[in-house]
Amino acid sequence: MTSTLEHQTIDPHTQDFLDEAKASKFDFHSISIKAAGDERLKTAINSAVMRQYTGRQLRLLELPDSEGLRTLAGDIKGHALDYLDYYLVQTKQAVERNGGQVHFARTGEEAKRIIFDIIDKANCKSCIKSKSMVSEEIELAHALEARGMDVVETDLGEFIVQIDHDKPSHLVSPIVHKDRASIGKSFAEYFGTPFTDDPEKLTKQARVYLRDKFRRADFGMTGGNFVVAETGQVCVVENEGNARQSITTPRVLVSLIGIEKLVPRLADLAVMLKLLARSATGQPFTVYTNLFGGPQQEGEKDGPEEFHLVFLDNGRTEILGSEYRETLRCIRCGACLNACPIYRKIGGHAYGSIYPGPIGALITPLFQGLGNFKDLPQASSLCGACYEACPVKINIPKHLINMRKDIVSQHLNHPMERVIYRMWAWALKSPFLYGAISAMQKFELRRRAKKTGWVKSVPFPGSGWTQIRDMPAPAAKTFHEMWRGK
């Protein structure tokens, strides 16, 4: 079977998928209802993220003062953001001292132009790419394919996403929505081999294929978990060794990184690394921690001939100047996704962006416009589990509430919703009206729950509540009645 990755132009299937995604209007409501009703999806997501969630809790217990460490990590990122202009210049000087080049891109399009230019000048044809959320953000792999480059995702999860023409659904584990059988089916179709869902055999198959790609590639692409300003080094953590191959084997290496990824010193990086893997996958450390920041030096056995660091803004400086600055501390560990009861019910694709979960509900509207994603800040029960899980202490619930306030003040919510809330506020101000409406509600809900004790459907405007679940009948006595001793 001919490999789609070997096509010199973008795969028509991928192009169709991209066109469709662009043309369709994001509709969180209908997508999340579909996702919440998909039992297979829920099982796949739950079994994967619960492992990471409980693993994180156990690993944090091993630290003498995990609370203090989280505060310190938040402060380090906060400080780096407060002095971002200074640290960006310091990084540029350090990378240049190491023999590399630094580029600044205001938008995704500008970043792509810079990278295309580097490729053209160096006459590169074949790219090995390690996992990077920021390159997903600007759809870099598809853009490179469209220019005739052979691009292969080398992280196993991302590779499966690529051969399946899919999208990642988690910040750390891109195929958390897939089970073994669906991966086996994808491999059988892609490689034209007999079906197997044995993880070892599938991994071996991917390894043989990717090894060959590693040998031939002349262009390496990475993202970066952190950039250390004082040394100009990029830090990439991983478990498979594929990023290390992307860094060391091709003759040209480009790291595309958001400007918010800076930490001032190597000592600060040590703090971040203590928390990142623990929060992400429940490991004390990832298997590989790569630190690099320039072309191959004399006496070194491997490394690229050319190294370029491309810093991407793409809306980040606007966030920096807003009340949502704190969201830029995010180290994309995915802990808030694993902790979130909503994410665990609907998965990542329902968020309509490559940044799902609680942090995605904040940064997607910030990056792509609140008007386009006004449902996302509502996709939270505000239980606070995300805040508790976050290694850099981003107060996600507080920002979600503020964003809901923005939706109201910018009149982005539905006019009917505004009318209902006004009426509700008016009723709440009058004890008589409040009591009368509550009595009517109780009467109607008890009537509906008469046979089974459960309300199967609630009338408008509360109908959404019973769309995917039943509701228990109201208690025999209300809190007010108990309070009055009735």
Ligand code: SF4
């Ligand atoms: S918001 Fe916090 S918990 Fe969520 S991905 Fe970012 S750093 Fe991790």
